[in-house]
Amino acid sequence: xxxxxxxxGRQCGSGGHTIGKALxxxxxxPLYDREFLEEISKRSGLxxxxxxxxxxxxxxxxxxxxxxxxYRNYDMKDKASLxxxxxxxxxQMEYIKEVASQGPCVIVGRCADFVLRDRNDCLNVxxxxxxxxxxxxxxxxxxxxDEEAEMHIKDRDRKRADHYKYITGQVWGDVNNYHICxxxxxxxxxxxxxxxxxxxxx
Amino acid sequence: xxxxxxxxGRQCGSGGHTIGKALxxxxxxPLYDREFLEEISKRSGLxxxxxxxxxxxxxxxxxxxxxxxxYRNYDMKDKASLxxxxxxxxxQMEYIKEVASQGPCVIVGRCADFVLRDRNDCLNVxxxxxxxxxxxxxxxxxxxxDEEAEMHIKDRDRKRADHYKYITGQVWGDVNNYHICxxxxxxxxxxxxxxxxxxxxx
Numbered sequence: 132x133x134x135x136x137x138x139x140g141r142q143c144g145s146g147g148h149t150i151g152k153a154l155x156x157x158x159x160x161p162l163y164d165r166e167f168l169e170e171i172s173k174r175s176g177l178x179x180x181x182x183x184x185x186x187x188x189x190x191x192x193x194x195x196x197x198x199x200x201x202y203r204n205y206d207m208k209d210k211a212s213l214x215x216x217x218x219x220x221x222x223q224m225e226y227i228k229e230v231a232s233q234g235p236c237v238i239v240g241r242c243a244d245f246v247l248r249d250r251n252d253c254l255n256v257x258x259x260x261x262x263x264x265x266x267x268x269x270x271x272x273x274x275x276x277d278e279e280a281e282m283h284i285k286d287r288d289r290k291r292a293d294h295y296k297y298i299t300g301q302v303w304g305d306v307n308n309y310h311i312c313x314x315x316x317x318x319x320x321x322x323x324x325x326x327x328x329x330x331x332x333x
Numbered sequence: 334x335x336x337x338x339x340x341x342g343r344q345c346g347s348g349g350h351t352i353g354k355a356l357x358x359x360x361x362x363p364l365y366d367r368e369f370l371e372e373i374s375k376r377s378g379l380x381x382x383x384x385x386x387x388x389x390x391x392x393x394x395x396x397x398x399x400x401x402x403x404y405r406n407y408d409m410k411d412k413a414s415l416x417x418x419x420x421x422x423x424x425q426m427e428y429i430k431e432v433a434s435q436g437p438c439v440i441v442g443r444c445a446d447f448v449l450r451d452r453n454d455c456l457n458v459x460x461x462x463x464x465x466x467x468x469x470x471x472x473x474x475x476x477x478x479d480e481e482a483e484m485h486i487k488d489r490d491r492k493r494a495d496h497y498k499y500i501t502g503q504v505w506g507d508v509n510n511y512h513i514c515x516x517x518x519x520x521x522x523x524x525x526x527x528x529x530x531x532x533x534x535x
Binding site: 257259304305310311312314317318326 | 509511515
C-alpha cells in the first residue's frame with residue numbers, strides 16, 4: 132500500500148515535532164504543526180493564542196468527555212453557529228482534510244489519525260519517551276524552568292488526552308490506533324526518523 | 334546502548350511468534366516461546382499442557398487481578414510451597430532470567446519485558462494487528478475453524494491481558510511499556526522483522 136500522509140501523535144517532550152520536521156525535510160513534503168494555528172486564525176478570525184488554547188489544549192475538554200464523537204456527525208456548513216471551541220475544531224478538521232487531499236505531508240497532533248481514518252494511505256505514528264528524558268528535553272529545548280518541567284509535561288499530556296477523547300471517543304496513545312509507536316528516549320531521534328522513513332517508503 | 338535481549342509481546346494472530354522466529358534465525362540467537370513449556374514441565378514435574386493452561390492462559394488470573402505484583406516480592410526458594418499456578422510462574426521467571434543471563438536471545442510472551450525490567454539491554458517489542466487480519470491469520474496458520482476464530486482470539490487476548498495484569502500490575506499492550514510497537518497487518522511481517530533488526534543492531 133502506498134502511503135502519502137504521516138500523522139504523528141506525541142507525548143509532550145518526546146521530540147515528536149522535531150521528528151516530524153526532519154521527516155518533512157528528508158521526504159521533501161510539507162509539515163503541518165504550528166502552521167495550523169496561523170491558518171485557523173486566518174479562517175476563523177480568532178487570534179493564534181485563542182486557537183491554540185481552545186483547540187488541542189482546551190481545559191474544557193475534560194468536562195465534555197462524555198460528549199464524544201463530535202467530529203463524526205458534524206455538519207461543516209454550520210461552523211459559524213457553533214461555540215468557540217467547536218468552531219476551532221471544525222476549522223481544524225476541514226483544514227486537515229484539505230491539506231491531506233493536496234498531496235503527501237506530515238501532520239503533527241490534532242487527532243489527524245482519527246480525522247483521516249477513512250483514507251488508507253496514512254501512516255499513523257505515536258512517539259513516546261520515559262518521563263525523566265522528557266523532563267530533560269523540555270528544559271533544554273523548550274526552555275521550561277527546571278522546577279516547572281514535570282508539571283508542564285503532565286498538564287499538556289492530560290489536555291492532549293482529554294482533547295483526543297473528546298474528539299474521537301478513544302484513548303490517546305492506545306497502541307491499537309497507530310501503525311508504529313516508538314520510544315524516542317530509548318531509540319534516539321535519528322533512529323526514529325530512519326525507522327519511520329523506512330515504513331513510509333517501503 | 335547495546336541490546337542483547339528482544340522481548341516480544343503480541344496479540345493473538347498478529348504473527349508475533351513468526352516474527353520472533355525469523356528474528357532469531359536472522360540474528361542467529363536462540364528463540365524462547367513454546368520452548369518454555371518443555372523446560373518448565375521438566376523442572377516442575379508437571380505436564381506441558383498444565384504448564385500452558387496454568388501459566389499464560391490461566392482462567393484464574395482474572396480473579397486475582399487485585400493481587401498484583403506477584404513477581405516483585407517473590408522468594409524463589411519457596412517455589413515448592415506455592416499453589417500450582419504460582420509455582421509455574423516462579424519457574425518461568427527463574428528460567429527467563431537464566432536464559433537472558435546466558436546471552437542474546439528472543440523471548441516471546443511470558444511478561445519477559447517486566448521480568449527483565451532491571452536490565453538495560455532489552456529491546457521490548459509489541460506486535461498488534463487489526464482483528465479482521467488476525468482472524469484470517471488464525472484460520473490459515475493456526476487452523477482454527479472459521480466460526481471459532483474471533484472467539485479464539487478474544488479469549489486468548491483476554492487471558493494474556495489478565496495474566497500480564499496479575500504478574501505486573503500493569504496494562505498489557507500499554508505503549509509506555511515497549512520501545513517499539515508495530516501493526517503487522519498494515520506493515521507486513523517482513524517489514525516488521527526488518528524494523529526490529531534495525532532497532533536491535535544500531
